[in-house]
Amino acid sequence: MTPDDFRAHAHQVADWMADYLETVGERPVKSRARPGEITARLPASAPEDGEPFEAIMADFNDIIVPGLTHWQHPGFFAYFPANASPPSILAEMLAAVLATQCMSWQTSPAATELEGRVMEWLRELVGLPADFIGAIQDTASTATLCAILAARERASDFATNHTGLSGGPRMTTYCSSEGHSSIDKAVRIAGLGSDQLRKIAVDQHSAMDPAALDAAIAADAAAGLRPVCVVATLGSTSQSAVDPLRAIGAVCRRHGVWLHVDAAWAGSALVLPEMRWMIDGIEAADSLVFNPHKWLLTQLECSAFYVRDKAALIRTFEILPEYLKTREGDQVTNYRDWGVQLGRRFRALKLWFVLRSYGRTGLQAHVRRHIALAQDLAARIAAQPDFEVLAPSPLALVCFRYHPPGLDDPAKLDALNETLLETLNDSGALYLTQTRLDGAYVIRFAIGAVLTEARHVEAAWEKIQHTARRLGEGT
Amino acid sequence: MTPDDFRAHAHQVADWMADYLETVGERPVKSRARPGEITARLPASAPEDGEPFEAIMADFNDIIVPGLTHWQHPGFFAYFPANASPPSILAEMLAAVLATQCMSWQTSPAATELEGRVMEWLRELVGLPADFIGAIQDTASTATLCAILAARERASDFATNHTGLSGGPRMTTYCSSEGHSSIDKAVRIAGLGSDQLRKIAVDQHSAMDPAALDAAIAADAAAGLRPVCVVATLGSTSQSAVDPLRAIGAVCRRHGVWLHVDAAWAGSALVLPEMRWMIDGIEAADSLVFNPHKWLLTQLECSAFYVRDKAALIRTFEILPEYLKTREGDQVTNYRDWGVQLGRRFRALKLWFVLRSYGRTGLQAHVRRHIALAQDLAARIAAQPDFEVLAPSPLALVCFRYHPPGLDDPAKLDALNETLLETLNDSGALYLTQTRLDGAYVIRFAIGAVLTEARHVEAAWEKIQHTARRLGEGT
Numbered sequence: 001m002t003p004d005d006f007r008a009h010a011h012q013v014a015d016w017m018a019d020y021l022e023t024v025g026e027r028p029v030k031s032r033a034r035p036g037e038i039t040a041r042l043p044a045s046a047p048e049d050g051e052p053f054e055a056i057m058a059d060f061n062d063i064i065v066p067g068l069t070h071w072q073h074p075g076f077f078a079y080f081p082a083n084a085s086p087p088s089i090l091a092e093m094l095a096a097v098l099a100t101q102c103m104s105w106q107t108s109p110a111a112t113e114l115e116g117r118v119m120e121w122l123r124e125l126v127g128l129p130a131d132f133i134g135a136i137q138d139t140a141s142t143a144t145l146c147a148i149l150a151a152r153e154r155a156s157d158f159a160t161n162h163t164g165l166s167g168g169p170r171m172t173t174y175c176s177s178e179g180h181s182s183i184d185k186a187v188r189i190a191g192l193g194s195d196q197l198r199k200i201a202v203d204q205h206s207a208m209d210p211a212a213l214d215a216a217i218a219a220d221a222a223a224g225l226r227p228v229c230v231v232a233t234l235g236s237t238s239q240s241a242v243d244p245l246r247a248i249g250a251v252c253r254r255h256g257v258w259l260h261v262d263a264a265w266a267g268s269a270l271v272l273p274e275m276r277w278m279i280d281g282i283e284a285a286d287s288l289v290f291n292p293h294k295w296l297l298t299q300l301e302c303s304a305f306y307v308r309d310k311a312a313l314i315r316t317f318e319i320l321p322e323y324l325k326t327r328e329g330d331q332v333t334n335y336r337d338w339g340v341q342l343g344r345r346f347r348a349l350k351l352w353f354v355l356r357s358y359g360r361t362g363l364q365a366h367v368r369r370h371i372a373l374a375q376d377l378a379a380r381i382a383a384q385p386d387f388e389v390l391a392p393s394p395l396a397l398v399c400f401r402y403h404p405p406g407l408d409d410p411a412k413l414d415a416l417n418e419t420l421l422e423t424l425n426d427s428g429a430l431y432l433t434q435t436r437l438d439g440a441y442v443i444r445f446a447i448g449a450v451l452t453e454a455r456h457v458e459a460a461w462e463k464i465q466h467t468a469r470r471l472g473e474g475t
Numbered sequence: 476m477t478p479d480d481f482r483a484h485a486h487q488v489a490d491w492m493a494d495y496l497e498t499v500g501e502r503p504v505k506s507r508a509r510p511g512e513i514t515a516r517l518p519a520s521a522p523e524d525g526e527p528f529e530a531i532m533a534d535f536n537d538i539i540v541p542g543l544t545h546w547q548h549p550g551f552f553a554y555f556p557a558n559a560s561p562p563s564i565l566a567e568m569l570a571a572v573l574a575t576q577c578m579s580w581q582t583s584p585a586a587t588e589l590e591g592r593v594m595e596w597l598r599e600l601v602g603l604p605a606d607f608i609g610a611i612q613d614t615a616s617t618a619t620l621c622a623i624l625a626a627r628e629r630a631s632d633f634a635t636n637h638t639g640l641s642g643g644p645r646m647t648t649y650c651s652s653e654g655h656s657s658i659d660k661a662v663r664i665a666g667l668g669s670d671q672l673r674k675i676a677v678d679q680h681s682a683m684d685p686a687a688l689d690a691a692i693a694a695d696a697a698a699g700l701r702p703v704c705v706v707a708t709l710g711s712t713s714q715s716a717v718d719p720l721r722a723i724g725a726v727c728r729r730h731g732v733w734l735h736v737d738a739a740w741a742g743s744a745l746v747l748p749e750m751r752w753m754i755d756g757i758e759a760a761d762s763l764v765f766n767p768h769k770w771l772l773t774q775l776e777c778s779a780f781y782v783r784d785k786a787a788l789i790r791t792f793e794i795l796p797e798y799l800k801t802r803e804g805d806q807v808t809n810y811r812d813w814g815v816q817l818g819r820r821f822r823a824l825k826l827w828f829v830l831r832s833y834g835r836t837g838l839q840a841h842v843r844r845h846i847a848l849a850q851d852l853a854a855r856i857a858a859q860p861d862f863e864v865l866a867p868s869p870l871a872l873v874c875f876r877y878h879p880p881g882l883d884d885p886a887k888l889d890a891l892n893e894t895l896l897e898t899l900n901d902s903g904a905l906y907l908t909q910t911r912l913d914g915a916y917v918i919r920f921a922i923g924a925v926l927t928e929a930r931h932v933e934a935a936w937e938k939i940q941h942t943a944r945r946l947g948e949g950t
Contacts, residue, residue, distance in 0.1 A: 001562065007490070010564075017568060037584075046597075097564050106506075111543065121520055138818070162668055319659055328510055340660070340664065
């Protein structure tokens with residue numbers, strides 16, 4: 001591909017991108033592909049010689065795009081959103097051509113210093129304490145793993161990296177029964193064992209019970225185990241439950257246990273002063289993660305990981321072979337020592353573009369708009385006698401089910417709602433996912449896509465009612 | 476930003492990208508920024524209100540770009556390359572606007588199936604056995620961690636994920652003394668402890684001594700420890716040493732130990748039949764990683780991770796909470812269960828664009844060209860009486876130092892070469908990095924950037940000689 005070819009193709013792709021954003025809402029949000037259908041359309045081997053760009057783009061349009069689920073569709077209400085705003089897309093284009101490898105300061109001075117700066121900006125925007133130091137991780141899964149590893153190392157006076165865990169005390173970790181699966185995964189990876197992850201009981205709002213946490217830690221310590229880390233959740237995946245940080249922090253301080261806060265989705269809402277109640281007591285936390293790539297307009301991967309004891313984190317990960325030494329030594333930040341990976345993309349660029357393009361007021365308007373839409377939706381659902389809202393909606397997630405009067409068999413209710421969900425998703429107009437609350441099948445409606453407006457939520461709710469009642473007639 | 480604004484800005488950025496690729500060679504390859512200089516030019520807080528795109532681009536050009544080290548510069552000979560070819564850049568533009576989250580088949584059917592297919596294509600292109608199943612990881616660090624975790628789990632009959640390592644046997648791991656720092660990091664993260672990572676002695680070509688490996692494993696087993704994983708290296712970072720796979724594989728089979736192959740950089744050269752000697756004996760390996768994002772034209776992050784026992788890998792990572800269940804169940808591949816992260820970018824797209832744009836012959840020409848340049852350079856260096864080539868150059872890395880006749884004090888030689896390296900790097904014309912071989916300071920010259928041509932290598936070599944001799948006169 002000559003330079004002139006590249007320029008022409010880049011303009012062609014730029015138009016494709018703009019067209020896509022203008023028309024994504026007209027596509028089925030959840031792909032209608034059947035398992036194996038895409039594979040069957042792709043040759044079994046790479047071509048012997050290079051093919052023209054036009055042929056690749058034609059197959060991209062014909063085979064790949066119809067086989068995708070469209071996360072930027074205004075009818076995407078599944079899981080949590082994965083925001084890709086126009087400024088973050090433009091920044092990713094630049095990052096793609098720079099293709100800077102940001103492992104060390106010397107390999108990317110401006111990327112390193114920009115990352116430090118935008119993490120300070122973001123810390124201030126979400127109201128975290130000034131002694132929280134940030135780095136961008138790829139995902140909250142990785143950030144939570146980093147926190148648990150740093151906690152493990154600090155608890156062993158940084159010995160287990162070298163000695164290993166065999167022969168040492170059993171180390172225990174804690175989260176609520178609503179904690180995300182990534183906590184379980186991190187505990188396993190770190191060698192601590194999921195048997196030693198205590199799932200602490202929750203109160204009627206599904207928030208962790210600090211007294212139960214205190215008792216569990218005390219019992220483990222009394223039994224000769226070593227409690228090392230508590231993960232508190234702000235905005236649980238199933239139902240946006242918020243753990244009481246102040247009380248949990250007091251327990252952690254008393255027992256000398258690392259407190260990590262998983263605010264992967266809900267953390268973006270901290271740009272709103274009215275949502276800061278969630279971090280009341282944050283001073284006692286050791287680390288926190290939230291994902292601007294979920295709800296703060298900055299696309300995958302951009303996970304903001306803050307830690308108070310930077311030295312503990314670096315000591316957990318730092319390895320310095322000769323071939324990675326640079327003459328700047330300790331004068332500079334080398335983010336390779338802040339996490340699992342050595343290679344790092346230039347992720348700070350898109351966050352900088354987003355924070356400058358929207359400003360504090362623009363970010364607030366984005367999140368506030370989705371919360372208002374969700375509050376309105378929850379009220380509408382609650383107003384219908386044949387629907388139930390099944391959890392509080394403090395943020396932008398509404399948990400509900402269809403419950404026609406007289407149908408009280410739990411298995412039948414579950415089956416009806418599962419059918420409802422699949423029918424809605426197959427329509428292509430909206431995409432919802434499920435969870436279980438107290439054993440019951442529940443539909444999650446998470447509002448947060450960049451393109452979602454009131455009319456999309458209204459249309460979805462109309463479709464839900466219509467589909468549910470049509471299905472309900474058959475029961 | 477309106478849709479029309481986005482379209483206009485995307486075209487503006489497309490031109491910036493094309494201009495950058497045409498002119499990157501005119502910039503200083505290694506940034507001249509001083510520590511703190513970029514930070515000082517960035518405001519302490521995010522703006523209150525959004526700013527126009529033009530203002531952000533102006534600061535990007537004025538503050539950020541001059542502060543970057545240019546990994547795509549034709550004079551980039553440091554570390555290993557981080558290839559970003561035009562087709563991979565175009566694919567990243569598309570991935571940026573789709574912003575698909577590829578954790579599950581249902582959330583991205585075409586991305587999942589394309590990933591499976593291109594990993595089959597790549598397997599065939601590099602000559603791996605047909606029972607190697609691939610997934611794209613972000614980096615080789617993560618892939619090696621995945622391999623060590625799967626080895627740990629298999630060795631414990633998948634118990635340690637649950638029980639933790641405390642109370643169990645000490646598990647030992649093995650690599651040569653030339654193994655990459657990511658192996659050490661992975662062993663620490665997995666809780667096995669770097670004290671149990673045996674750095675096996677190497678032969679005169681810096682390749683692992685299989686007899687020493689055999690003895691070390693036998694001694695550990697006899698002492699009641701549990702050997703779980705050997706990491707063999709193809710193309711070591713310091714000097715491109717290649718471990719003898721067949722002999723190592725036989726040792727691993729005999730002792731029932733997982734064999735992981737770290738071919739992060741050199742693996743791309745396996746597209747050449749004449750380099751397949753490196754994987755003679757690969758049938759005994761359990762996993763292998765190499766990075767198309769280093770030397771196979773597919774930009775960060777694209778790490779090709781192959782594993783023979785897919786079930787062991789999935790069993791190591793799989794966790795299935797209600798909110799992640801999809802109706803397809805076991806019919807489909809859910810790549811979230813193949814590694815550390817839950818969230819995944821659409822990385823297969825760029826690999827597909829690259830493999831189709833270049834074809835087998837184009838990929839071969841790319842790698843073969845760099846190897847030829849390196850062979851030629853090594854011969855030129857060896858022909859000069861005041862320079863020394865200090866390791867074999869089977870691939871595209873040349874290790875050398877300046878050694879003026881009569882200067883034999885090791886400390887002075889090291890200091891002279893360190894000054895040489897820093898002087899060259901400060902020139903902005905080329906970027907080299909260092910290692911130590913047998914204690915001596917050595918300059919690494921790694922050829923592999925997409926834009927590097929013979930003239931760039933020749934100019935660099937001229938500059939090296941000129942600079943070295945000028946500095947040498949002062950000693």
